[in-house]
Amino acid sequence: GNSVTQMEGPVTLSEEAFLTINCTYTATGYPSLFWYVQYPGEGLQLLLKATKADDKGSNKGFEATYRKETTSFHLEKGSVQVSDSAVYFCALRGGSNYKLTFGKGTLLTVNP
Amino acid sequence: NAGVTQTPKFQVLKTGQSMTLQCAQDMNHNSMYWYRQDPGMGLRLIYYSASEGTTDKGEVPNGYNVSRLNKREFSLRLESAAPSQTSVYFCASSEVTRGNTEAFFGQGTRLTVV
Numbered sequence: 001g002n003s004v005t006q007m008e009g010p011v012t013l014s015e016e017a018f019l020t021i022n023c024t025y026t027a028t029g030y031p032s033l034f035w036y037v038q039y040p041g042e043g044l045q046l047l048l049k050a051t052k053a054d055d056k057g058s059n060k061g062f063e064a065t066y067r068k069e070t071t072s073f074h075l076e077k078g079s080v081q082v083s084d085s086a087v088y089f090c091a092l093r094g095g096s097n098y099k100l101t102f103g104k105g106t107l108l109t110v111n112p
Numbered sequence: 113n114a115g116v117t118q119t120p121k122f123q124v125l126k127t128g129q130s131m132t133l134q135c136a137q138d139m140n141h142n143s144m145y146w147y148r149q150d151p152g153m154g155l156r157l158i159y160y161s162a163s164e165g166t167t168d169k170g171e172v173p174n175g176y177n178v179s180r181l182n183k184r185e186f187s188l189r190l191e192s193a194a195p196s197q198t199s200v201y202f203c204a205s206s207e208v209t210r211g212n213t214e215a216f217f218g219q220g221t222r223l224t225v226v
Binding site: 032034036042043044045046049089093098099100101102103104105 | 116143145147152153154155156157160162170202204206208213214215216217218219220
């Protein structure tokens with residue numbers, strides 16, 4: 001079956017630091033890949049997505065590239081802000097599968 | 113736009129009580145989902161409905177039932193609540209005409225079973 005493995009947190013950074021959150025996946029076929037963000041007390045919001053190999057998703061300064069050869073979709077941001085403090089989830093949907101499969105989430109705390 | 117609306121936002125139940133979590137979406141999506149979120153476990157799929165009139169089990173269906181009342185509404189019922197069902201529950205919807213479309217989530221229901 002499909003599965004997503006993302007780096008365990010928590011991750012604590014200072015403002016303006018570089019962020020990487022690793023995500024690797026197992027899936028048959030050609031899944032679509034997503035990063036969701038959950039701010040405290042809220043539901044999940046889509047941060048970015050990529051639907052085929054070598055696609056780069058980007059939003060709000062965050063980027064992730066769909067690497068089929070390494071089955072990875074790592075999230076990066078060049079300079080984090082305090083407002084980026086949240087839980088980040090990597091997820092995939094495989095082909096015609098209706099279900100989204102999530103990683104366990106990574107808590108990011110950014111200190112001023 | 114309301115998107116996905118869940119009620120209630122908070123609930124405390126005693127062991128053995130029953131309740132229904134309500135979910136409605138106004139985006140005309142075919143597919144709807146119920147997830148639970150627990151510390152260190154991420155989001156786990158309880159049940160989903162690929163389209164109106166169909167429901168299927170996810171990873172953790174035991175102790176739950178669902179009803180897809182119509183295209184807009186998808187409810188989750190706990191018949192006899194247990195402390196292990198203490199969790200945050202999220203409803204989501206998506207349009208899966210293509211496999212690459214994302215899901216939209218409600219704000220969550222924080223349920224405590226004592």
